[in-house]
Every structure is written in C-alpha cells, then in structure tokens.
Amino acid sequence: MCLTSLGLALQFRFECLGKLEDIENAAITVELRAVELAPDGHVDKARCLNNLANVLQRRFERRGQLGDMESAILAQSRAVDLTSDGHVDKPGYLSNLGNIYLREFIRLGKLDSIEDAIVVLRRAADLTAEGHPNKPRCLTNLGNVLRRRFERLGDMNDIENAIVEQRHAVELTPDPDRFKPGRLTNLAIALQRRFEHLGELEDIEDAIVVQRKAIDLTSDRNPEKPTFLCNLGNMLEGRFKQFGEVQDVEDSVTAKRRALELTPTDHPEIPTRLNNLGNALESRFQRLGRLEDIDEAISIKCRAVELTPDGHLAKLGRLNNLAHAFKNRFQRLREISDIDRAIKIQRSVLESTPDIHPGKASRLNNLGNALQYRFECAGELDDIENAILSKRGAVKLTPDGHVDKPTHLTDLGEALYAQFQQTSIAADFEEAFHSFMLAASDSSGSPSIRLRAARACALMCSKVPGIASQEMLLHAHERVLLLIPQVVWLGHSLKRRYNELPEIGEMVHTAAAAAIAAGELTQALEWLEEGRSVVWGQVLQLRTPMDDLRRYHPAIAIRLQRVSVALESTGRYTTAGLLRDDPQIHLRMSMEEEARNRRLLAKEYENLLTQVREFDGFQSFLQPKRFSELSSATANGPIVVINMHESRCDALVLFQTGRIVNIPLPRFSSALAATMHSTLLSSLQSQGVRNRKPIQLAVGGVDHIGQILNNLWTRVVYPVLEVINEQTSCSEGDKLPHVTWCATGPLAFLPLHAAGMYGSKAPAGKNKMFEYAVSSYTPTISSLISTPPNRSELVDHTPPSILVISQSDAEGYSRLPGTKKEERQIRNHFPDRTKSLTGADATIDTVLEALNQHHWVHLACHGIQDSSDPTKSAFVLCDGKLELSQLMTKSMKLAELAFLSACETATGDEKLPEEAVHLTAGMLTIGFKSVVGTMWSIRDEDAPIVADVFYSNLKAAEEEGNGSKLKVAYALHESMKYLRENVGEESFIRWVPFVHFGI
Incomplete structure (x- = not known):
C-alpha cells in the first residue's frame, strides 16, 4: 500500500503543478507495480486497479494517447467486477468508470460510450444512500453525462434531468465543502446549455449567478479557480452574443485574463485558457472593431495550438478557432494570406473530424464561409461551388431545432445567391430563397440571425424582379417586420434598443416602398406604423388601459398590470452599493441585477400577452394596429x-x-x-x-x-x-x-x-x-387614436389646472429673464387655476411629483438635445437635468397639454429619424395628449409673446364653450401669425421652430 500512497501523492502533485513526469511515475512506476503485487483475491486489488485507471485517465487527458484510455477502461472495469454491490467502494468505482466512458465519448464521439456512462452512473447513484457523503458526487457525475448526451442529441429530457441532478448535488453539499464550487460550476454549465438551446433568460442569468458563487467560494490559491473564471467568462460571452451588452464582453475578457494570471506558465491548461481568452478578444473585436483585439486573439490562439500536442482531443477545436480568427481579420483587412491560411487550417481540421463528431456541421459551415470570402475577393468559381457543397453538408448534419440551424441555412442562402449572381441559374435563386425563409421562420435561432436571413432574402428579391415574384418580395419583407420587435426587445435597456434602431429604420422604408410599388397601400401604411417609433410604441403599450380585460379576466389583468408597472419603473439604478467596500464593483452589480430584472419581467410580460390572446375576443390584444x-x-x-x-x-x-x-x-x-x-x-x-x-x-x-x-x-x-x-x-x-x-x-x-x-x-x-x-x-x-375615457373623466367637468415651471437662472447657463414674464401672463389669463414652481422650488423631484397633479404644464427653462445619447436630452432645473429617460418611466393620469417653452425640445436625433427621441415626444409618452415644442433654440423675448397669444386663444375657446383639448394646434397657429406680424415673415429662425405634436 506504500506504492499506492506514493502514486496518489504524485498524482496530486501533477494535478497542482501539471508536470508530466509526475503522472508518468504515478502510472508506470507506482500504480502498475502496485497492481502487479496485489493478488487477485486480495481486498486491495480493486483499489489498486481503480488508482491505476485514474492515473491512466489523467495521462490520457495530458497526452491524448488512445492506448491510455483503453487501458483505463479495462482497469476500472476489473475494479468494478471485483467489488460486490454492497461494498462501500462500489459506487465510487462505478462513478470513475462512468467518467472514463465520458472521456472516451468526448474524444471519439461514440454514442455507445455515453450510453454506457449513463447506465454505469445511474447504477452508482442508485447504490448510494441519500445521506451518504458520496451521494452528491454520484449525482453531479450523472448530471454531467446527461448534459453531454443532450449536447450531442438535443433531447430536452436529458438537459432537464441533468439540471435536476446537478441542483440536487449542490443542495446536498454545504458551502465549506471543497467540492461545492465544482458542483456549482457543473450546474451553471447545464443551465448555460439549456439557455443556448431555448434562449430562456432565466437560465443564463442563473448560470452567471451560480458561477460567481463558485468563484466566491474559491481562494486564488485553489488550482480550480482559473477554470471557474474561464467558465464565467464563457457565460458572459454567451450572454453578450445573445444580447449585445458591451459590458458582458468586457467582463469576459477580464475574467479570462485573470484565469491566465492565476495559472502557472507550465500548467497543461495554459493552451485551453489561451484559447478561451482569444475567443473573448475576437468577440470584442467583432463588436467594437479594435484591430489590436483581433491581432492579439490570433497571436494567443497560435500559441494555444503550438502548446497542444498532436492527437490531443482539443487540437482540432483550437485549430478551428484559429482559422475563424484569421477569417475575421481577413474581413477587416482583406489580406489574401489570412483567408488562405484559414482555408488550409479548416480543411486539415475537417479531414480529421468524423461525421459523427458534434462539431462537424459547424466546421463545414466555417470552411464554406472562408471559401465564399475568398471567392468574393478573387472571383474563382471553384471556391463558391465548394463553399456551397460545404454549407449544404453543414445544413444536412444539423438537426431541426438545433440553435445553429438558422445560421447554417442563412449562410447557405448567401452562398447560393453569390453563385446565382455569377451564373443566373434560377435553381440557385430558388434554393437561396427557400434557405433564407426557413432560417427566418426557425424559432430556435437568435432574432438577430433570423432578421439577417429575412433581410437578405428581401434584398435578393428586390434585385431580381424578373425571377422573384411580388408575393416572394412582400413575404420576405413581412418576415422582417415580424422580427423587428424581437430584435428591439422590451427586455433590453432603453439605450440598447435605441442602438438597434438606425438600421431598422432603413428596413422599414424598404418594405414600405416595395408595398407601395406593388399597389398595397394598406400594407405599406401598416408596416410604416408597425416599424417606426418602436421604442416609443413599447412604452405606450405598457400604459394601455385594460378595462375590458379586467372585466372579463380580472386575475390575469391584475398580473399584467403589475408586470407593466414594474417594467416602466426599471432603469433607475440605486447607489446603495456605493457605501460598501468596493464602490465600482457593487455599482456594476446593482446595474447587472437591474438589467436581469428587466429581462425577466419582459419575458413574463410576453408570456402573459400570449395567454391573454388565447381568450375569445382578445386575439388582437396589444397587437400592431391594423x-x-x-x-x-x-x-x-x-x-x-x-x-x-x-x-x-x-x-x-x-x-x-x-x-x-x-x-x-x-x-x-x-x-x-x-x-x-x-x-x-x-x-x-x-x-x-x-x-x-x-x-x-x-x-x-x-x-x-x-x-x-x-x-x-x-x-x-x-x-x-x-x-x-x-x-x-x-x-x-x-x-x-x-x-x-x-x-x-x-x-x-x-x-x-x-x-x-x-x-x-x-x-x-x-x-x-x-x-x-x-x-x-x-x-x-x-398616438392620435383616443383611448376611451375612464369613469372619472366622464363625470369630471372641472376646468384644467395649470402648472408653470420656470427656471431663469440655472447655474452654468445663460439667464432667461423672459420666463418670469411668461409666468405672469399665464397667471393673468387663468389666475385661479395656475400654480408655479420657480427658481429653487423647481427641483427634479418636485417637478416630477407636480406633473402628475395638473392637466396643463408650461415649462419655461433651458432644454438640451443630447446627440451622444438622446435619452439624456433634458430640461435644466435648479438641481440638475430632468432627462428624457426619467420622463419615460412616468405615467401622468391627468395630463392633457404641455407647452415646452425651451430650446430644442422637438429637435430629435439625426441617427434615429424614425424614433421621436426628443422631449416633446417624452411628454407625449408620459400621457400628455397635446404638446408644443421647439425645433431649435428660441429667443427669450419671443417666448412671452407666443405664450400670451396662445393661452389667450385657449381661454377664448373655453369661454365659447368649445373646450380646449382639440384647440391647441389652432391656438399655436394664431400665436405664430401674431409673431410673424411682429418680427417679419422672413425672420424664419424666430417663428418657424414652434411646432405642435399630438391631438
């Protein structure tokens, strides 16, 4: 037994330091000799065989030699056979055998291996009592192999059961246990895989939370800490690819760099961690376009490949990743040497990848893309023909429902269209159309990929009207419009949604132009309405009255109202974390929690809408208006x-x-x-x-x-x-x-x-x-369609109350003495109904509170249109800026009229012409039916003149008994007429900026 103890010590040292000689000595000099010395009937024979299998497995993981794997299976199987079911070591031996079968599956892709692993590990779990200390280990091992089979076959039962087993293992393991971080990590990975398949937000959010806990429970001295950091980096990178939040990819790079820093330079996991960091840098390059990122990614990935011995199970994957990086740099710099290297590497990878390998489809598609890029650069027809062959193979090998299927179909469509442009063969066009539309309609893919497919299809149809029918063109555009709300998703931050919109606007105009050309004017109008002011419409949708729903289905109406209110209130981050030890970290975590909460609420909101639309009479509830x-x-x-x-x-x-x-x-x-x-x-x-x-x-x-x-x-x-x-x-x-x-x-x-x-x-x-x-x-x-009045509006005939907010001396801004005159004139017209907030009384909080208590509001202050971030456009008050983003989280029940006597309140943002991203629209959003704003800066002396005539006309309308709600546009028209007569018709800069929005 001394030999066995020495072998274990050498094995532990290998696991900590990664020195190959330690595992060689443990396997050959120690464990093999211990097995030879133990008689077949001896009680320690099985234990020695188990230890031998362990070290052979470790050496296989390092060297990748199949002989070690086969010998490990034989040794472990003998250990299992020599041990009775009632023996205390039997479940452990079974678990070890199952893990070796799993390694064989990962290396060779043999389904028999994973099936054997599941059978053996289920038996191990069944033989282990619930209170036994080894029960969590058996459960987590079983969860791992179920997850692996899911990754290969896509059976949802496998991943569901894997998560159940992993959660059970975590629950049975106390925090102080040294195995707790590893079991948390296994659970996090299973959740991540389910997220990749279903796209359920809760899964990736939970995965990141669980992985962070694993890291928190692990000291920097623990050799597993770098692995946990890499896993966290991969999860953050996955969330980034799905939702595009730049902070996620920044955090991913940081986590993976930290993992490398904690890894000894001669450790066997250095190539893995280099490869992971290279992937994160490449993802950041694809989003931000920094050339230094892709250069560093290629350098790091080359080093990872060099450090990985031939025959190692990870070699092909790392070569494939390196080829992908060369391909991405080629797309930026157009250096033909980069794409040549990418193609050469990917061909060599495919030659060594069997058809049963789960990554074969992706590698075929990658080769096809590289060949297509070279064709587009050099024009060789052989390249595009071979690209299509590769991409067809990728589509064929990808099962329906797989997350990659829409991507492979889209890439095939693009290659076929590229060939059609050279050959004009109608069959290529028809196959391309079919591929694009299959991709756009496949709910297993991400919305951005599906929108890319629909848009590519519409563009292709528009360029070849002789082959594409009007029906084909409009069908493609219809799919584009259906996908826009999924890309500009309510669960994203307001800023993120606005970032998506510039490209979206072009798609909407293209679709409308196609419908107009086809004589489909109703369709064109509906598409323009559906595809413009998307964010503005989302905010208003949350405030839609639900009287009918509440009358017939009160329970779900209450739930929908609760979620709508919660969604409206998200976006304002607290500063409570600033009082803790590390302000920046805690503030970032607070923002992350807020973003997570918003996404989960948006998902719940969508689920509730789906339920409501199943009720009779509510099929079109909150759908785009026809x-x-x-x-x-x-x-x-x-x-x-x-x-x-x-x-x-x-x-x-x-x-x-x-x-x-x-x-x-x-x-x-x-x-x-x-x-x-x-x-x-x-x-x-x-x-x-x-x-x-x-x-x-x-x-x-x-x-x-x-x-x-x-x-x-x-x-x-x-x-x-x-x-x-x-x-x-x-x-x-x-x-x-x-x-x-x-x-x-x-x-x-x-x-x-x-x-x-x-x-x-x-x-x-x-x-x-x-x-x-x-x-x-x-x-x-x-926004012009009046909502039915509620009961209080039907019986309330009191004249509208008026709030005047004026700020003549805001710090850092020029004086506006005319604001005081505006206030006096309004009060002269409506002395009993006017309340004022001026100077130091006009704070952000008091203004927001007062807005909800009055029907009319007149804001006389500086206005700012922020071109870098339109949601930060603001009114300047005594204690700071009341921003558009703050206004859009409010809902004013009494609101009727807002007069914004400030500069640039209806200017908008040049990058977002389809979204009314200005303060005037903000006032419409929070409930005002009618808003007067300004397209550019106005003169201080003109504002009182306009206000005087404007309110005089509203008062006259009231006295005539005509009401005032629909008279605002006419009152402003008369004000501009008076101003023109006083300043001159060609003094355009003085009278033209005043505009009316709404009813």
Whole structure:
C-alpha cells in the first residue's frame, strides 16, 4: 500500500503543478507495480486497479494517447467486477468508470460510450444512500453525462434531468465543502446549455449567478479557480452574443485574463485558457472593431495550438478557432494570406473530424464561409461551388431545432445567391430563397440571425424582379417586420434598443416602398406604423388601459398590470452599493441585477400577452394596429405619412373617409432631404442659434432657410395639398382645415409646417402652408387614436389646472429673464387655476411629483438635445437635468397639454429619424395628449409673446364653450401669425421652430 500512497501523492502533485513526469511515475512506476503485487483475491486489488485507471485517465487527458484510455477502461472495469454491490467502494468505482466512458465519448464521439456512462452512473447513484457523503458526487457525475448526451442529441429530457441532478448535488453539499464550487460550476454549465438551446433568460442569468458563487467560494490559491473564471467568462460571452451588452464582453475578457494570471506558465491548461481568452478578444473585436483585439486573439490562439500536442482531443477545436480568427481579420483587412491560411487550417481540421463528431456541421459551415470570402475577393468559381457543397453538408448534419440551424441555412442562402449572381441559374435563386425563409421562420435561432436571413432574402428579391415574384418580395419583407420587435426587445435597456434602431429604420422604408410599388397601400401604411417609433410604441403599450380585460379576466389583468408597472419603473439604478467596500464593483452589480430584472419581467410580460390572446375576443390584444383601427385617427383631418427610400419617395394620405391616396414625390429624395437638413443646421449656427455642435458655416443663413422652405413647398407640401383639396370639401366658414404630418427619414427634421414661397419673387396668391391649413406632427398614427375615457373623466367637468415651471437662472447657463414674464401672463389669463414652481422650488423631484397633479404644464427653462445619447436630452432645473429617460418611466393620469417653452425640445436625433427621441415626444409618452415644442433654440423675448397669444386663444375657446383639448394646434397657429406680424415673415429662425405634436 506504500506504492499506492506514493502514486496518489504524485498524482496530486501533477494535478497542482501539471508536470508530466509526475503522472508518468504515478502510472508506470507506482500504480502498475502496485497492481502487479496485489493478488487477485486480495481486498486491495480493486483499489489498486481503480488508482491505476485514474492515473491512466489523467495521462490520457495530458497526452491524448488512445492506448491510455483503453487501458483505463479495462482497469476500472476489473475494479468494478471485483467489488460486490454492497461494498462501500462500489459506487465510487462505478462513478470513475462512468467518467472514463465520458472521456472516451468526448474524444471519439461514440454514442455507445455515453450510453454506457449513463447506465454505469445511474447504477452508482442508485447504490448510494441519500445521506451518504458520496451521494452528491454520484449525482453531479450523472448530471454531467446527461448534459453531454443532450449536447450531442438535443433531447430536452436529458438537459432537464441533468439540471435536476446537478441542483440536487449542490443542495446536498454545504458551502465549506471543497467540492461545492465544482458542483456549482457543473450546474451553471447545464443551465448555460439549456439557455443556448431555448434562449430562456432565466437560465443564463442563473448560470452567471451560480458561477460567481463558485468563484466566491474559491481562494486564488485553489488550482480550480482559473477554470471557474474561464467558465464565467464563457457565460458572459454567451450572454453578450445573445444580447449585445458591451459590458458582458468586457467582463469576459477580464475574467479570462485573470484565469491566465492565476495559472502557472507550465500548467497543461495554459493552451485551453489561451484559447478561451482569444475567443473573448475576437468577440470584442467583432463588436467594437479594435484591430489590436483581433491581432492579439490570433497571436494567443497560435500559441494555444503550438502548446497542444498532436492527437490531443482539443487540437482540432483550437485549430478551428484559429482559422475563424484569421477569417475575421481577413474581413477587416482583406489580406489574401489570412483567408488562405484559414482555408488550409479548416480543411486539415475537417479531414480529421468524423461525421459523427458534434462539431462537424459547424466546421463545414466555417470552411464554406472562408471559401465564399475568398471567392468574393478573387472571383474563382471553384471556391463558391465548394463553399456551397460545404454549407449544404453543414445544413444536412444539423438537426431541426438545433440553435445553429438558422445560421447554417442563412449562410447557405448567401452562398447560393453569390453563385446565382455569377451564373443566373434560377435553381440557385430558388434554393437561396427557400434557405433564407426557413432560417427566418426557425424559432430556435437568435432574432438577430433570423432578421439577417429575412433581410437578405428581401434584398435578393428586390434585385431580381424578373425571377422573384411580388408575393416572394412582400413575404420576405413581412418576415422582417415580424422580427423587428424581437430584435428591439422590451427586455433590453432603453439605450440598447435605441442602438438597434438606425438600421431598422432603413428596413422599414424598404418594405414600405416595395408595398407601395406593388399597389398595397394598406400594407405599406401598416408596416410604416408597425416599424417606426418602436421604442416609443413599447412604452405606450405598457400604459394601455385594460378595462375590458379586467372585466372579463380580472386575475390575469391584475398580473399584467403589475408586470407593466414594474417594467416602466426599471432603469433607475440605486447607489446603495456605493457605501460598501468596493464602490465600482457593487455599482456594476446593482446595474447587472437591474438589467436581469428587466429581462425577466419582459419575458413574463410576453408570456402573459400570449395567454391573454388565447381568450375569445382578445386575439388582437396589444397587437400592431391594423388599417381599420388606424383610420379612426383622422377625426381632426387628414394624416400625411411620407416614406423616404432611395428607390422612391411617396406621401400616403389617410382621409377621414378611410381612403388612402398615394402621392408620388418624384422631385424629392432621401438624399435631398439629408442635404437640406445639413444646410438648415449650418444656417442656424451661422446666426448663433445652435452653438453646441461644430458645423461648417454656410453663407447667407436666412436665404438658405428660405430656399429650404421653397423646396419643401414645391417638391413635397404643395403636391400633397393639391390632392387633399381635391379629395375634401371646403372648410367651415373661415376655419382652416387641419393636417397632421408623419414624416420619416431626414424629412422628420425639416419644417413642413412652414413650407412656402417667400420673398419678393414669390408669386401672388396663396403659396404657403399656413395659408392653406393648420399643421401638427405625430410620431405615429396610433398616438392620435383616443383611448376611451375612464369613469372619472366622464363625470369630471372641472376646468384644467395649470402648472408653470420656470427656471431663469440655472447655474452654468445663460439667464432667461423672459420666463418670469411668461409666468405672469399665464397667471393673468387663468389666475385661479395656475400654480408655479420657480427658481429653487423647481427641483427634479418636485417637478416630477407636480406633473402628475395638473392637466396643463408650461415649462419655461433651458432644454438640451443630447446627440451622444438622446435619452439624456433634458430640461435644466435648479438641481440638475430632468432627462428624457426619467420622463419615460412616468405615467401622468391627468395630463392633457404641455407647452415646452425651451430650446430644442422637438429637435430629435439625426441617427434615429424614425424614433421621436426628443422631449416633446417624452411628454407625449408620459400621457400628455397635446404638446408644443421647439425645433431649435428660441429667443427669450419671443417666448412671452407666443405664450400670451396662445393661452389667450385657449381661454377664448373655453369661454365659447368649445373646450380646449382639440384647440391647441389652432391656438399655436394664431400665436405664430401674431409673431410673424411682429418680427417679419422672413425672420424664419424666430417663428418657424414652434411646432405642435399630438391631438
């Protein structure tokens, strides 16, 4: 037994230091000799065989020689056979045999091995009593092999049972136990695998929490600490790939670097940890584009391959990862040597990968991508033909329901289309279409991959109208629109959702243009409504009244209301963690917990919506509005929705009759609108109107604005007004008709309401928009649809109360003496109904509280449009900035009218033309039906004049008994008329910025 003890000591030292000579001595010199010396009938024979199998397995893991694996199985099987079922060591020997079978499966991919492992480990667990100290070990081993079989075959029962066994093992293991961190890690990995298959947020969130606990329970001196850190890094990287939060990939790189720092330089796991770090750096490169990341990733992965001996079970995987890194660098730098190396490496990997290997499909697809990249660079047809063969093989080897299936189908579609562009063979096009649509419809894939497939299909169909039918094109676009809410998901942070939107807007315009070209005007209008102002619509959806649902299904209505309120309140991080030992870590953890909570709430919200839509009469509950509902928004006049696309520009006019008329605008384009917007910004800055943004100055600012208004009139507004006049009857008496503009693209930043012919050269007669109609704007048609009044609104006839918030001397900003005059004038018109918050009383908290107590609010202060982060656009109050992100978490029950007498409150963000990301929209979001805002900075002396006339008109409307809710646009129209008469019609910078949004 002295030989056995020495062997165990050498084995332990090998596990700590990784010196190969220790395991060689343990296996050959010690354990083999101990087995030879122990007689067959001796009680220690089985124990010696068990120890021999252990060291042979360890040596196999280091050297990768199959002879060691076979000898280990023989030795362990003999140990099991020599031990009776009632012997205390029998379950342990069975567990060891099961783990060796598992190693054989991992190395060779033989299903018989994993089946044998499960049988043996179940027997081990059954032979171990519940209270026995070895029970957790048996359970965790069984969980591991079930997880491995799931990874191979995809049977959900396996991963479900694996998680059950791992949880049981963790529960039976106290925290002080040295095996607890390892069992926590096994549970975390199982949860991660289920997340990768189903995409359930709870799984990856729980996996990260569990893995962090394993790390917390492990000292830096423990040799397993680096492994746990690598696992955490992999989980964070997986969450990053799914949700795109940059902090996750940053944390992944940090965790994996720390793992390397804790690993001795001659440790056998160095290649594994180098490879893991290289993967994280490559992921960060793909998101942030830092060339130093991909260079370091390649260098690290090359080192990992060099340190891995030929024949080692991980060699092929590391070579495959290295090829992937070369391919990614080629896509950035276009160096042909990089793609040649990638192809050479991947071909050598595939030659050594059997068809039964679980990674074969992925490796085939990787080779196909590399060949396609080289074809696109060099134009050799052999490359694209071989790429298609490889990708077809990948699709064939990937079972339905596998998370990689949509990716492989999408990649195959792209290769087929690339070949079609060279050969014009219709069969290639048809197969590409089929592959794309299968990928886009496969719920097993991530939304971003599926959207990529749908978009690629739509683009392909649009380029070959001779082969693609209109039905094929519209079907592809329909799939794009269905997937947008899944990509711009309610569970993501507000900033993350806004980051997704610039590309989304282009997709929506493309779809609408295709529908218009096909004469499907209803479809075009519905798609524009569904795909624009996505985030804005999500916020409003959380506030939809649920009276009918509460009447018929009160229990689920209460749950849905609770989750909606909780979702609205997320996003404000506490600073409680700052009082602890490490402020930065605890603050980050607090933010992580908040993000996790939001994602889980969003998932619950979606599940509840699914349940509600199964009820009779609620099938369309909170679904995108159809045309029949949208047409009801025209109560106050026609709505003009203008779609901007590179192929065409159209105005869709929705009339009160429910009819849609398309007005092509051939003299206008998205490029022209962008040029006009840039010129407008330059003109404004040249006159000192917008000083926060460095824009090249233009000569003759006033003339440039006049030219812009002229172009808008002749190219857009007048053609629309001509059709509106033809389709509608004359207005009542002297009252002008009302038109609501819903502009898209860069046109959303241009003053359609002021379009006209100005100056001495203007022709006689009516040639300005304000002479024909009163204008309003809306971010969506849905926002104009009035919700049914609740009971309190039906019986409450009290006049609206008014809150005036003024800040004339905010620290760090120019004085606004006119704000005090605005307050006095409003109070003069409504002396008994006006409450004021001024100066030091106008704090963020008091303003937010007061907003919920009044029907009308007038804000007279500085306004800021933040171009770097539009959610930080803000009103400047005495104690700081009241930001748009804060406003969007509120819901005001009494809100009717907001007058934002501040600068740039309706400016919007150039990168997000399809989202009304400004303070005016923020006020609409929190419940105000009607909002007056400003497109750029206004003069301090003009604001009191506008306010005086505006509120005077509202008061007159009240006295006439006409009410005031629908009179805001007309009151502002009269205010602008008065201002023009006082400052001059061509003083555009003074009267044009005032705009009305909403009803």
